[in-house]
Each structure stands twice: as C-alpha cells, then as structure tokens.
Amino acid sequence: MGAGEAGRVAGVRVATGGAAGVRAGDGGAEAEGTDAGVAQAEGAAGITDTGTPSVPTTVSDRPASPATVPDRPASSATASGRQAPHATAPTGAPAPTGVRARARLHARPDGRGGTALPVLEGEGPLAPRRTRGSGDAARVMLVGAMSGPLGGDRFGVEVHVAGGARLHVGSVAATLALPGQSGGEAHYDVRLDVADGGELRWLPEQLISVCGSDLRVATRVEVAPGGRLVLREEQVLGRTGESPGRLSSRLTVRVGGRPLLDQELACGPGAPGGWDGPAVLAGHRAVGQLLLVRPEFAEHPATARMLGECAALMPLAGPAVLVSAVATDALRLREVLDEALALLG
Amino acid sequence: MVRAAGAPMSRAALLVLADGRFPAGGHAHSGGAEAAVKAGRVTSAATLEEFCRGRLHTVGRVAAALAAAAALGIDPAELDAAADARTPSPALRATARRLGRQLLRAARACWPSPELDALAAAFPKGAHQPVVLGLTARSAGLGPEDAAHCAAYESVGGPTTATVRLLSLDPFEATAVLARLAPELDAVVEAAVAAARRAVLDGTDALPAASGPLLEIGAEGHAAWPVRLFAS
Structure with a gap:
C-alpha cells in the first residue's frame, strides 16, 4: 500500500491506510508498517499478558464502517488529505460527539526477572499491543486503530510502572491531529507514573498538527526519587508544505513530588503572537524534547552542551537532562534526538 | 483587589521600581537578543518586534505570573521551584x-521588610528574579498587577534597548516597537494576574509555563561564546 496524500510527511511513518480510518475489529484492518505481530487487529479489547481479555469497553458512538464515517479519512490510500475530512458528510446528520477513549498500561515485575503487564487495555482508537521485549523489559506498541484525534475527541493514556519493572512504550506510526466534523478542540492527556526502582521508556512517534486541527496535549509525569524515565516528544507543524493547525502542548514532570520540568508550547492559528518568530520557532516546522530522569544525575549532573545550532543538552534543576531541539522537518529532528539518546546511553 | 498588607498603594513607587535606571543590573542582559542578532534572526525593527512579541507571550507571561504570585504572598520557595521547572536552560x-540577587540588594535598601530579609537568608545565591520582583513590589506597597506589569515590561524592554546597541537601531523605531506591544502587554498582565490568583488556591501548577525553544537553546549557545557584549 503506497503512502497516501493523507499522511505524507518527510521521514515520518504514518499509517495512511489499513488501521487508520477503520475501527480495529472491522475485519481487514491491518496497520501498515508495523512490527510483525503488532498488526493483528484483534479488536480494541485489551489483552493482558496472560492472554485474558480485559474489559473491552469500546467506543460505540461512531459507526464502524468507514463508508459511513465520512469524518475519518478513508482507509483507501487514494483518499486526498487536502480534502476537508468532513466535506462528504451527509447533510442533516446529527452533529457527532467526539470519541472518548482511554488506554491503561500497568507494568510490574513478573517474579522471574522479567516484567508483567497485569493491565493492558485500550479502546477505540487506542490499541496497545505487547510485542517482543528485550532482556527484562516489556515492550508495548500503541497501534492507531482509528485516525485522529479529531476535533471534539478526548483521548487519554495512563501508564504505571511499579518498582523493579521495566517498560518500553512506542507507537507504530505518527499521530495525526485532524479537523473534526463538529469542530472544537481535541484533547490528548497522557499520565505517566514511575515508582522507585521502575523504568519507563516512552518513545512514541511524532505528533503531526494537520491544517485546520485544534489539539491540546497534556502530559503529566510523576517519577519517584529512585525511578528512571526516558521520554521523547516530537511535534511536526503541518504535513509537507502545509500550514499547521492549532496545537497546544504542556509537559509537566515531577520527581519525588517536586516540580522538575514544566514546558508549554502553543503554535498555529490563534496561538499567542510571536510563536513563529525569532524567540520561539523562527519558521522551524519540527520541535522536540528528549527527557532523561535518572537518580545518578543527582550526584553527577550532565554537562550542558550544544548539539549543532538548533539543539541543546541541558541539565535540569533535578536529577535529569533535557534535550530541546527545533528543526526544519521531522527527519532532521529525529536525527538530533537519536544522536542525543545515543550520547546519553 | 488584594493589596499588600500595611503600605498604601503608591504609583510613584511603581515608577521607581520600573525605572530602567533602578540599580538592579538588568542593563547588562539582552534577554536573548544578542544570540538572535548573531544568528541573523533579528535584523530590523520588524524582526525585533516579532522577537519581543514571542518573548512577551512566553517568558514574559511566566515572569509576570510568578511576580504577581509573589506579590500575592505565595511562598517564594515554591515559586522559585516553579521557576526552575520553567527554565530548562542552566545558563538562564x-x-x-x-x-x-542584584535586585534583592537594591530592594532591601529601598523598601526594607522582614519578607525581603527572609528571602535573602533562604536564597544566599539568589532567587529567580521575577520572584524577587514580586516580593519587592509587595514590600513597596504595590499590588500583583504592578508586579506583573514590571515583569512583562522588562521581558521586552531589556531586549529592545540591547538591540539598539547591537544593531545601531534607531532608538525612535525601537521605542515604537514597545509602544505597539503595549496593548498585548496589558492583556498578558491581566491573564498572568488571573493565573496567579488561581495559584493561591490551586498551587503553582496553575501558573503558565509557556516556553520559547529558541530562547532556551540560544541562551546555551550564547553562554559558550568566548566574547560577548551582554551577559545573557
């Protein structure tokens, strides 16, 4: 399946067909570009690592067939992303309410030196899948089982990592913030919680703010004094050659209850002035942060350094390092963040 | 309206505190303008205006809210921790x-108060400037709006004066930039004070955390320069 117009962004893996636009479980839904074993669309029900399905609280307020879901970009790769997603909405249809969906992941030691996932559940567009981990870490991929978030949607992800557990969370493709039929803003809330002796690697793919979309992202992280965290956040303003939607994003991190990092970025139409000016983004279309929290940094803080012209590695006022970067596009942003991650180990 | 206890509101005190000649050391700092000029991002009055507008809505908004919160009497140590979290760059x-620290020295000479003494004792290496500014306003009998106005104005006034020197910009054109930003500055102050009042009840998470990635990154690059005109 070729990459459709709907998701063309240089250097970004976007599920343009298959799972995007189709409710998982419709049959034939298959994520593109996923790791083997990830794309089995076994429905939106969470599967625990003992194979027991958890409560499949799927979203039911949106028709399942893509043919009747004109506000989702169609699963066909020929769908034009330049067409307003709601352009084909039947007249007289009731205004749809947004999708509300939540995913929950709990990781704890399995007692045999590995990591168990007693809670691994998602619904609607949020489908977490356990994949092969490495060593004693469990690995989960978030599969976008539906496109979005669209205007009016409200997504939430909660992750808890207990002491002694190691969890690596990624996503199979970039997330596209899209305009919605009902208009209004979409919300994506992420809550991460790492206990003493736990480790979380939160490395999702990019968030792409599509023209006309309006998304508020809130990421709140609590790390216990002995917890470890690697967190990456990348935002891409518009698909290739496209002006961005409205995007507001706030990342709040506490370590041992003390504020470590609080960063908010608002851009796109309607954002406070100067967001694309020389103090904030200066025309760069990709912006990202890589955060590492480790107890060792309290004793041995990292040394600040530049990573090229548009990225800096900065020790925070706490046991952590932040790499902040802007770049012309998603590919170059990933290059610099990957370089930083390799540098920090 | 909440007013600092004891002293009556004084407009003249606000003029003293907001005066660019107030001996608090601000003139040695460009607020990132020197780095932006060197990078070729600020080259004219128009680009200076966009730079200042970006500062006003990010670090200016945060500084104004912190200053207003300190003027309202929120624990300076909590505000200082909130300021740390909102400032990833160690250089900044x-x-x-x-x-x-420099402002506190001047403030204790001008408006001595037990609260300023306690702040000096708690932060021998200096607390974040907007927190000190807010407590100074409180000691001078000023309110949270006054403190926020001082902080927001400083966030654009400093870089503007610096750019006049860096680019030999026409001072009339540069000051006109500040005049054009004035209505936005008033709006930022209003929002900052509202956030500070929420923080009295809800804690410092209610304060804004707007950031300018290029200000942070640029400050780290600037700090490593062997020779520079401004300290930051």
Whole structure:
C-alpha cells in the first residue's frame, strides 16, 4: 500500500491506510508498517499478558464502517488529505460527539526477572499491543486503530510502572491531529507514573498538527526519587508544505513530588503572537524534547552542551537532562534526538 | 483587589521600581537578543518586534505570573521551584538568580521588610528574579498587577534597548516597537494576574509555563561564546 496524500510527511511513518480510518475489529484492518505481530487487529479489547481479555469497553458512538464515517479519512490510500475530512458528510446528520477513549498500561515485575503487564487495555482508537521485549523489559506498541484525534475527541493514556519493572512504550506510526466534523478542540492527556526502582521508556512517534486541527496535549509525569524515565516528544507543524493547525502542548514532570520540568508550547492559528518568530520557532516546522530522569544525575549532573545550532543538552534543576531541539522537518529532528539518546546511553 | 498588607498603594513607587535606571543590573542582559542578532534572526525593527512579541507571550507571561504570585504572598520557595521547572536552560537559571540577587540588594535598601530579609537568608545565591520582583513590589506597597506589569515590561524592554546597541537601531523605531506591544502587554498582565490568583488556591501548577525553544537553546549557545557584549 503506497503512502497516501493523507499522511505524507518527510521521514515520518504514518499509517495512511489499513488501521487508520477503520475501527480495529472491522475485519481487514491491518496497520501498515508495523512490527510483525503488532498488526493483528484483534479488536480494541485489551489483552493482558496472560492472554485474558480485559474489559473491552469500546467506543460505540461512531459507526464502524468507514463508508459511513465520512469524518475519518478513508482507509483507501487514494483518499486526498487536502480534502476537508468532513466535506462528504451527509447533510442533516446529527452533529457527532467526539470519541472518548482511554488506554491503561500497568507494568510490574513478573517474579522471574522479567516484567508483567497485569493491565493492558485500550479502546477505540487506542490499541496497545505487547510485542517482543528485550532482556527484562516489556515492550508495548500503541497501534492507531482509528485516525485522529479529531476535533471534539478526548483521548487519554495512563501508564504505571511499579518498582523493579521495566517498560518500553512506542507507537507504530505518527499521530495525526485532524479537523473534526463538529469542530472544537481535541484533547490528548497522557499520565505517566514511575515508582522507585521502575523504568519507563516512552518513545512514541511524532505528533503531526494537520491544517485546520485544534489539539491540546497534556502530559503529566510523576517519577519517584529512585525511578528512571526516558521520554521523547516530537511535534511536526503541518504535513509537507502545509500550514499547521492549532496545537497546544504542556509537559509537566515531577520527581519525588517536586516540580522538575514544566514546558508549554502553543503554535498555529490563534496561538499567542510571536510563536513563529525569532524567540520561539523562527519558521522551524519540527520541535522536540528528549527527557532523561535518572537518580545518578543527582550526584553527577550532565554537562550542558550544544548539539549543532538548533539543539541543546541541558541539565535540569533535578536529577535529569533535557534535550530541546527545533528543526526544519521531522527527519532532521529525529536525527538530533537519536544522536542525543545515543550520547546519553 | 488584594493589596499588600500595611503600605498604601503608591504609583510613584511603581515608577521607581520600573525605572530602567533602578540599580538592579538588568542593563547588562539582552534577554536573548544578542544570540538572535548573531544568528541573523533579528535584523530590523520588524524582526525585533516579532522577537519581543514571542518573548512577551512566553517568558514574559511566566515572569509576570510568578511576580504577581509573589506579590500575592505565595511562598517564594515554591515559586522559585516553579521557576526552575520553567527554565530548562542552566545558563538562564544562573542569569535569573544573578539578577534576583542584584535586585534583592537594591530592594532591601529601598523598601526594607522582614519578607525581603527572609528571602535573602533562604536564597544566599539568589532567587529567580521575577520572584524577587514580586516580593519587592509587595514590600513597596504595590499590588500583583504592578508586579506583573514590571515583569512583562522588562521581558521586552531589556531586549529592545540591547538591540539598539547591537544593531545601531534607531532608538525612535525601537521605542515604537514597545509602544505597539503595549496593548498585548496589558492583556498578558491581566491573564498572568488571573493565573496567579488561581495559584493561591490551586498551587503553582496553575501558573503558565509557556516556553520559547529558541530562547532556551540560544541562551546555551550564547553562554559558550568566548566574547560577548551582554551577559545573557
């Protein structure tokens, strides 16, 4: 399946067909570009690592067939992303309410030196899948089982990592913030919680703010004094050659209850002035942060350094390092963040 | 309206505190303008205006809210921790503390108060400048709006004066930039004070955390220059 117009962004893996636009479980839904074993669309029900399905609280307020879901970009790769997603909405249809969906992941030691996932559940567009981990870490991929978030949607992800557990969370493709039929803003809330002796690697793919979309992202992280965290956040303003939607994003991190990092970025139409000016983004279309929290940094803080012209590695006022970067596009942003991650180990 | 206890509101005190000649060391700092000029991002009055507008809505908004919160009497130590979390660049944290220490020295001479003495004792290396500014306003009998106005104005006034020197910009054109930003500045102050009042009840998470990635990154690059005209 070729990459459709709907998701063309240089250097970004976007599920343009298959799972995007189709409710998982419709049959034939298959994520593109996923790791083997990830794309089995076994429905939106969470599967625990003992194979027991958890409560499949799927979203039911949106028709399942893509043919009747004109506000989702169609699963066909020929769908034009330049067409307003709601352009084909039947007249007289009731205004749809947004999708509300939540995913929950709990990781704890399995007692045999590995990591168990007693809670691994998602619904609607949020489908977490356990994949092969490495060593004693469990690995989960978030599969976008539906496109979005669209205007009016409200997504939430909660992750808890207990002491002694190691969890690596990624996503199979970039997330596209899209305009919605009902208009209004979409919300994506992420809550991460790492206990003493736990480790979380939160490395999702990019968030792409599509023209006309309006998304508020809130990421709140609590790390216990002995917890470890690697967190990456990348935002891409518009698909290739496209002006961005409205995007507001706030990342709040506490370590041992003390504020470590609080960063908010608002851009796109309607954002406070100067967001694309020389103090904030200066025309760069990709912006990202890589955060590492480790107890060792309290004793041995990292040394600040530049990573090229548009990225800096900065020790925070706490046991952590932040790499902040802007770049012309998603590919170059990933290059610099990957370089930083390799540098920090 | 909440007013600092004891002293009556004084407009003249606000003029003294907001005066660019107030001996608090701000003139040695460009607020990132020197780095932006060197990078070729600020080259004219128009690009200076966009730079200042970006500062006003990010670090200016945060500084105004912190100053208003301190003027309202929120624990300065909590506000200082909130300021640290909102300042990832170690170069900018060091600058904020240096400026805070210098301001505190001047403030204790002008408006001595037990609260300023306690702040000096708690932060021998200096607290974040907007926190000191807010407590100074409180000691001078000023309110949270006054403190926020001082902080927001400083966030654009400093870089503007610096750019006049860096680019040999026409001072009339540069000051006109500030005049054009004035209505936005008033709006930022209003929002900042509202956030500070929420923080009295809800804690410092209610304060804004707007950031300018290029300000942070640029400050780290600037700190490593062997020779520079401004300290930051």
